[in-house]
Amino acid sequence: MGLLDYFRSSQPKGSANMAKERLQILVAHDRAERHRPSYLPNLQREILEVIRKYVDVDMNAVSVNYEQEETHEVLELNIVLPDTARNRA
Amino acid sequence: MGLLDYFRSSQPKGSANMAKERLQILVAHDRAERHRPSYLPNLQREILEVIRKYVDVDMNAVSVNYEQEETHEVLELNIVLPDTARNRA
Incomplete structure (x- = not known):
């Protein structure tokens, strides 16, 4: 499974039209x-x-999750x- | 599938005994x-x-991958x- 697929599958369903800006950061350490x-x-x-x-x-x-x-x-x-307008620097 | 599972499945097989330090960072942006x-x-x-x-x-x-x-x-x-000894600050 590719990365894009993983993140796509972890998105809340039905949110496509809401155009929410989201940022997800994962750090894995072996x-x-x-x-x-x-x-x-x-x-x-x-x-x-x-x-x-x-x-x-x-x-x-x-929200933070640590395993x-x-x-x-x-x-x-x-x-x-927040809404896009506020991000436009 | 949980995050740990995702990262575990993306690890190279048979590397457990090599005790390599690895760091993986993912940033996903909607x-x-x-x-x-x-x-x-x-x-x-x-x-x-x-x-x-x-x-x-x-x-x-x-190594960098961008999709x-x-x-x-x-x-x-x-x-x-690098080897652990060099990381020990």
Whole structure:
């Protein structure tokens, strides 16, 4: 399954006509050493700061999901962006 | 299919014992307006800069994939990280 397919399948159905701006960021980390602390939480914070340079992000519109296994961790950020007019810099 | 499953299925088989450090970043953007230029290429550059604060990234070990459809675009960064010893800050 290609990436576009994955993201398409994870979109809410019937939302095509609403033309909502959405940004989804996934960070997956395969760790060689399981005992080191994860830097993903810090990375997440900094990535959000970078994104805010480009679009106006309401922190209430950001949902974060973090999954961790022994040597594998995935961070997911879902951001619903405000109306297009506000983004046009 | 959950996120962890997606990333697990996209891992190369038989690499478990090699304990390679890998970082995979996906950015998916649903665009309300198809005619505006994409900011994902710039975002990609800045996200890479953030990552390099945390780990020692060899730019030759970064592969980039970008897929675009009318109002949907996905950026994928795959990074093979160097041996753990070099990452330990």
